[in-house]
Amino acid sequence: MTLPADLHRPEYGARTLVDVLPSVAAALGVPGPDPLGLAQVLGDARRVAVLLVDGLGADLVRAHAATAPVLAGLATPVGDLQAPCPSTTPVSLTSLGTGLPPGSHGVLGFVTDVPGADRPITHTQWTDDPDPVTWQARSTVFQRVAAADVPSTVVGPYAYATSGLTRAAYRGARYAPAVSPGDLAAGLTRSLAADRRALVYGYHAELDLTGHVRGVDSPSWRQQLAHVDLLVAQVLDALPPDAALVVTADHGMLDVPADTRLDVDATPTLTAGVRLLAGEPRARYVHAVPGAEADVLTAWRAELGDRAWVVSRDEAVASGVFGPVDDAVVARIGDVVALARGTWALVATRQEKVPSMLAAYHGSLTATELAVPLLVARGSAL
Structure with missing residues (x-):
């Protein structure tokens, strides 16, 4: 089935969000594929932090380089990645955590039908019905990393510590609740310092919320982007010499008149x-x-x-x-x-x-919605 020229099919297994954690795991010495070639990019990193900023589309980063000079100054070793389909948060986070396309892990939309139950599930409000382990039955990259004796930690919002989405996408990792962006930055650096080899993942939500409510062409959104840039600077300032930081996103976003x-x-x-x-x-x-x-x-x-x-x-x-x-x-x-x-x-x-x-909004397959950044910084010893 051919898509219209302005919509694009994600290139799973090549340059998508699906491929980030498998490549980071490979860079940490975990057996498995390295679809993005990050083992070479990250060098001899013993600890890697992956920060996902919700709504930080690659086009938006480029358009606001002056507002976010730290982000704009990070390396882009493999260029833009693509979000999965639909380009929305629950789908993207589960694709990131499992290293699988949506059709394999089954979290296929923001809201989906529960077959046979005649009711929908809103994945951002999901608790334990359906059971996360059966609704999303595939193993995660965090489980594979743990099996290789590499500790992994997820630093995310306090409210989602026991959510269905957390259990579906991140099982296998320790969850460290954060109550604010500053706490997120501190949690990332604390978790990196806790082990000699580690995978640490952090999730930042406020940029996406600001974009939805105020629009991405708004002073509010630009101010929030500046706060994201500060958070990244704080993590970089505390980055161990043998560690690396990878910044990415779950989707882009566009204003709808x-x-x-x-x-x-x-x-x-x-x-x-x-x-x-x-x-x-x-x-x-x-x-x-x-x-x-x-x-x-x-x-x-x-x-x-x-x-x-x-x-x-x-x-x-x-x-x-x-x-x-x-x-x-x-x-x-x-x-x-x-x-x-x-x-x-x-x-x-x-x-x-x-x-x-x-x-x-976001969710469709336009270039702006699909394009997400992959930004990399390495510690001084690397």
Whole structure:
């Protein structure tokens, strides 16, 4: 299945977020593939910190180099990477943690259907239903690293210490809760110093939240980026001589003006025959009433036209955008998949009141949403 020219299929196994932790593990001497060649880039690093800044798209870093001079000054040894599909946080974090494409690990969207249960799961609010170990049954890179006797630590928000997403994406690592960006910086440096060989991963959330609420072309977003730059500087100042820092992100982001928002809830042709609307405004999964699948696909294609790439589940799977899709998780994808083009967003003002009010979004496969940085700094001994 051919994608429109403005949407791009992630190159899993070559230059994506999926490939970061396997390559870092290889650099630490853990047996396994090194798809990004980081063993050579990181030299003889005995300790590596990977900091993921939510929403720090590569295009945004380049456009704001003066606001973030520390980030702009880091090395880019392999160029931009790509987020997975959909380009959204739960999918990306699980892809990072497992080293697998979404079709393999099964966390396939911000909101997805729970097959057979007639209800959705919102992965950022997930606790223990469904059971994280069965919903995401694949092993993680952290487990593989632990099996090689390399300690690993995740430094992340206090509120997510026991969340379903944490257990799905990061199991095998010790979780060190952070209560603020300053605490995150201190936790990263403390964890790096605790062991002679270690993998430390940190997650920063506030830049993405600011972008969603205020827009990425806003003074608020630029001020928050400056805070991220300070955090990176603080980690670098305390970086052990034999350690390295890798900075990446889960997706880019773009502002969506009022005139490129289509309200699904106010469009009868888009609600007819629909059992469940899942996904998010730029990456929709549409689950049809049994028997209405073909009619719903026809209606969505006709209504959206060139505002989105609209395909059936089978067509989306065959396109390769999710990587190989396991039979056990394929039903989590909608009967109809709609990935927004341009700056369009498919909001749902009644079903998703607050998300429909946001200023900026991500989730689709435009170059800006997919491109994430891979920035590297090495300690003085390296």
